[in-house]
Amino acid sequence: MANETLLQMKNIHKKFPGVYALRDVNFELKAGEVHALLGENGAGKSTLIKVLAGIYIPEEGEVIVKGNSHIMQNVADSQAHGISVIHQELCLVPYLSIAENIFLGRERNVMGFIKRDTEAAEARELLKGLGLDFDPNTLVGELSIAQQQMVEIAKALSVKADILVMDEPTASLTDKETEVLFDTIRRLKSQGIGIIYISHRMSELFEITDRVTIMRDGQYVGTVNTRETTRDQLIAMMVGRELTQLYFKDEVKPGEVVIEVKDLVNPPFVNGVSFAIRAGEIVGMSGLVGAGRSESAHCIFGLDKLQSGEIFIEGKPVKINSVREAMQNGIAMVPENRKEEGLVLINSVGYNLTLTVLHEIFRGHPLGNPRFEGEAISRYIKEFEIKTPTPDQLAENLSGGNQQKIVIAKWLATRPKLLILDEPTRGVDVGARAEIYGFMNELAKQGVAILMISSDLPEILNMSDRVLVMHEGKITANLSKNEMSQEVIMRYATGGGNINAA
Numbered sequence: 001m002a003n004e005t006l007l008q009m010k011n012i013h014k015k016f017p018g019v020y021a022l023r024d025v026n027f028e029l030k031a032g033e034v035h036a037l038l039g040e041n042g043a044g045k046s047t048l049i050k051v052l053a054g055i056y057i058p059e060e061g062e063v064i065v066k067g068n069s070h071i072m073q074n075v076a077d078s079q080a081h082g083i084s085v086i087h088q089e090l091c092l093v094p095y096l097s098i099a100e101n102i103f104l105g106r107e108r109n110v111m112g113f114i115k116r117d118t119e120a121a122e123a124r125e126l127l128k129g130l131g132l133d134f135d136p137n138t139l140v141g142e143l144s145i146a147q148q149q150m151v152e153i154a155k156a157l158s159v160k161a162d163i164l165v166m167d168e169p170t171a172s173l174t175d176k177e178t179e180v181l182f183d184t185i186r187r188l189k190s191q192g193i194g195i196i197y198i199s200h201r202m203s204e205l206f207e208i209t210d211r212v213t214i215m216r217d218g219q220y221v222g223t224v225n226t227r228e229t230t231r232d233q234l235i236a237m238m239v240g241r242e243l244t245q246l247y248f249k250d251e252v253k254p255g256e257v258v259i260e261v262k263d264l265v266n267p268p269f270v271n272g273v274s275f276a277i278r279a280g281e282i283v284g285m286s287g288l289v290g291a292g293r294s295e296s297a298h299c300i301f302g303l304d305k306l307q308s309g310e311i312f313i314e315g316k317p318v319k320i321n322s323v324r325e326a327m328q329n330g331i332a333m334v335p336e337n338r339k340e341e342g343l344v345l346i347n348s349v350g351y352n353l354t355l356t357v358l359h360e361i362f363r364g365h366p367l368g369n370p371r372f373e374g375e376a377i378s379r380y381i382k383e384f385e386i387k388t389p390t391p392d393q394l395a396e397n398l399s400g401g402n403q404q405k406i407v408i409a410k411w412l413a414t415r416p417k418l419l420i421l422d423e424p425t426r427g428v429d430v431g432a433r434a435e436i437y438g439f440m441n442e443l444a445k446q447g448v449a450i451l452m453i454s455s456d457l458p459e460i461l462n463m464s465d466r467v468l469v470m471h472e473g474k475i476t477a478n479l480s481k482n483e484m485s486q487e488v489i490m491r492y493a494t495g496g497g498n499i500n501a502a
Helices: 045-053 075-080 098-102 116-129 145-157 175-190 202-208 231-239 293-300 323-328 338-342 349-353 355-361 370-383 400-412 430-445 457-463 486-493
Strands: 005-016 019-030 034-038 060-065 083-086 163-167 194-198 211-216 219-225 257-266 270-278 282-287 308-313 316-318 331-334 418-422 449-453 466-471 474-480
Touching: 005 045, 019 034, 019 045, 019 194, 034 045, 034 202, 045 060, 045 075, 045 083, 045 163, 045 194, 075 083, 083 145, 098 116, 098 145, 116 145, 145 163, 145 175, 175 194, 175 202, 194 202, 202 231, 211 231, 219 231, 231 430, 257 293, 270 293, 270 449, 270 474, 282 293, 282 457, 282 486, 293 418, 293 449, 323 331, 331 400, 338 400, 349 355, 349 370, 349 400, 355 400, 370 400, 400 418, 400 430, 430 449, 449 457, 457 486, 466 486, 474 486
Parallel strands: 019 219, 034 194, 034 211, 083 163, 163 194, 282 449, 282 466, 331 418, 418 449
Antiparallel strands: 005 019, 005 060, 211 219, 257 270, 257 308, 308 316, 466 474
């Protein structure tokens, strides 16, 4: 029934060692409503959802589902109450098929024998409803990240839940896939399903949501009707102040060429890439998924071996066959996947911050120099405004924005000549974005050359001095500030000609 209250979370409290993750938080969801949960990284959104999902049990508070009060004791308990959660981190088994993943733990069976044909048929119908023509017998490990995200959505829908939670569901989706998702959301709304929608993409909130609840520092700030608010008002509620400027980009006169690459080849994604970046320049690299942007960066940073090509640092030819050699040549890289490639999540904030400068900590001190290490950790935490109760806090317990700042700080500790940033603000809230853009601006003024790979076109347009556009492993455009626009970038990203390429 429309407007029926499906869910109420009242006065929820959740505490972890040294910090309150949730303090007196309230939330409400109605049938047939898309209700956004908005806040900076670390605001408590994911913790609140984990309480609803039965992953965390709160110290205080009440969860009311369809009028019945109940604290979820585990995930199965939550699902039994008609709640299904699509988490930001994919929870799929790569060595199982799409159908096997969708029905994992809920296998279709007769007298103990799993009916794979039945699962495949049901999975095919679920995928078809999402506009997908996947073979349900395909192994999930053979799918792209975006395709795996759509499988996660199909898996959640298979539970036939009344309450569906989507945590950053479009982070890995193309525009076309996002539109398919939105069509699905509208169809689910018409069926009376309530959807809790978490996203850092403001434009999505205004397109798909009915109400927005804002959280800050683990506390409830307020709830507003989406049609009755503005982007600036939501940001002010999120960060507790007006964010007058998101992008920080001063004009910097470029210096000498820091890096030049010529005809880099590493098939199938890198097929003759050439460009140069000067000191103080921020050069954006744009292109569609699979264009070869990250793969080109991996070749420069020694993660992938070049088949052929040349790399020059400050005019001198260099051979880079490993990360160590890249670091020795003054190159640092913040990877796209911070959790798998940028951090040791089960270790402390301090441990992660000093990983790249261990040689300095142990220089002349076989057992390390605790004083130097402690001063360095304190300096990085202060300079990058990393929110952590203590340097001993595990990195996995920090918000995405603070994790990203750790990765950036770790690599800046090496004092690089060239900094490669691969999707630097993916999954990062608007406040942390502004801070990261501020760091980039200051580094450019200090003469650091920056290569910024990004799928966020406003980010590319506002933070770049020039833009390199890639298509099928080649650079198809080298655009100056007055040449770049979203339309022009997309034209060359889809193979529509060459302009000043190479």
